[in-house]
Amino acid sequence: MAGNSSAIRVAVDQSSIDFQFARDVVEGLSRRSKSLPCRYLYDARGSELFERITSLPEYYPTRTEAEIFRHNAVQLTAPIAGGDFFVEFGSGSSIKTELLLAQLPADVTYMPIDVSQTALDEAVERLRMRFPGLKVTPLIADFSDVSEWPLVLGRRRPTLFFPGSTIGNLHPAEASALLSRWRAALPQGARLIIGVDLRKGLDRLLPAYNDAQGVTAAFNLNLLVRINRELHANFDLGRFAHEAIYDPRYGRIEMHLISKARQTVTVCGRSFDFNLGEGIHTENSYKYNISDFQELARLAGWKTLSVLKDGNDDFSVHELETFVAPGRDEPAFL
Template sequence: MTIDPRLSETSPAAPITENGLFLADVWDGLAANPKALPAKYFYDAAGSELFEQITVLPEYYPTRTELRILDERGPAIAALLPEGAALVEFGSGSTAKLRRLLRHLPGLAAYVPVDVSGEFLAEQAETLRGDFPDLAVEPVVADFTRPFGLPEGVKDKALAGFFPGSTIGNFEPGEAGRLLDVFGRILGPGAVLVLGVDLVKDREVLEAAYDDAAGVTAAFNLNLLHRINRELDGEIDPARFTHRAVFNAEASRIEMHLVSRRAQTIRVAGRSFAFAEGESIHTENSYKYTLDGFRALAARAGWTAAEAWTDRDGLFSVHALRRAG
């Protein structure tokens, strides 16, 4: 879920810097009713590392299923991308999925990974350069939910987009449509966008994927509180909160919450926020789609469906969209 990063009219002033925007979002989110924080703040260096651990858990089907689709359908996906294109990956994180495509894209001119976690991005880019010395790798540290500038070296090339991992499901449907429009404006008319979309399925499968037996997803969720303590002078005891993941069938989404174990007051950068026992901070939504439902959403955002691939069990899908014009 996302929240406007500007300060609310009732919030004390905070500097308009990267940390200032983080603080503004936290103040606004904790003052709201119900309380909520933007999921994008999960991904500091520690959060990014925890998420990579989540992707290999036995309960977490999306990553291994998407990788299988990319392996099996890689040639068909690659055939839709222009020769000599620059591939822009939004929210790149690990390069594991990109590598599945690179074997089918010998003519790719450049790769532009975009992520808010600059340290993790730089590490991944350096490793990729070592493994693919003929590929120009030009990382961009940016919030991919907003328009950003592309490196000068790729502006004269045909552009394609890559958005794997079902991250589109973390946005409210209206926000997801606006995000797809942002991607379209960055990539330009006629561009192809390849993205992963999680599908509707049994509640038990969904909830286990977001509340694993080893507790890694719980640690990932709770790391948001640790990050607030580290970066925003927070005074929060994470042990006083517990992780909860539940499938909201009516809204077709998994919801993640941090639930207060007791009545308590926390402080962030000198500002206090009271919690009742059982009150939660809503930290993430993960919407699940049908194939037709997602195609309709993409169409409203100016994209036409080129192709879609699923696994044999219908757990996950990879879509190829083409921008109008």
């Protein structure tokens, strides 16, 4: 797959991924409370498992957000004109995106950006067949690194698309920093369409991250498979268990991998001790109230144009636009 990839490799070449991955894993496992960055969940197998999660009966976010796009696709895409850029961050399979792509005028450039090359390659192949008139220019990159954005994004007024509540994987302070960074790299009037999962009862939240078929468990445990394969580690998968809990202090679901025994694991030649019941924190998924998210976005330089929700108030889609707060200068374009 990698040999005939259609995606442009810009932000990260393979050697830097390996080095960065090794450094992040060793650093994360050396902490008193062990943790790993959640973007590493998405290797080829991880992306495949995530796709399976999106169609599980317990996993409400994907189908709810898709329903919002289905009902509002015309409104959301109306400001996009021929020649514009439509840029998606953390695009994965781009399946939900098709609902919006179907409404775009000819000659729009769709730029899916993701760290998962296999997910990008499969999505691009499918989209080029389904939408022959669309220009698809994929980019393998970390969406938080604006220095890797093509210059064209700063010169035009692109529409950015960030669905899937991927913003919820970040601590609110990190989410705010990310939105500020994006805002500073864009001209006034650029739009961001962003999916944000909403707070709700534990009877809905917990099963969404701990499904009956065990697909989410396999997704979480696959991180250890990846570390074993890429970093010469010896995690015994039978000695770790998936756990999803809700922390009401932060309004977030946490995923952990819990050690089922006292054990020592070797990664990159370094030993890491685990006590019985000790966990590795692998992912957060913050849930927001609409007004809290709007305030976070406003402080980061984004004003709300509209907020769309499903009938049960399970999920929200915010249409935001860059603005300059009074007394602040318009940031320099890229």
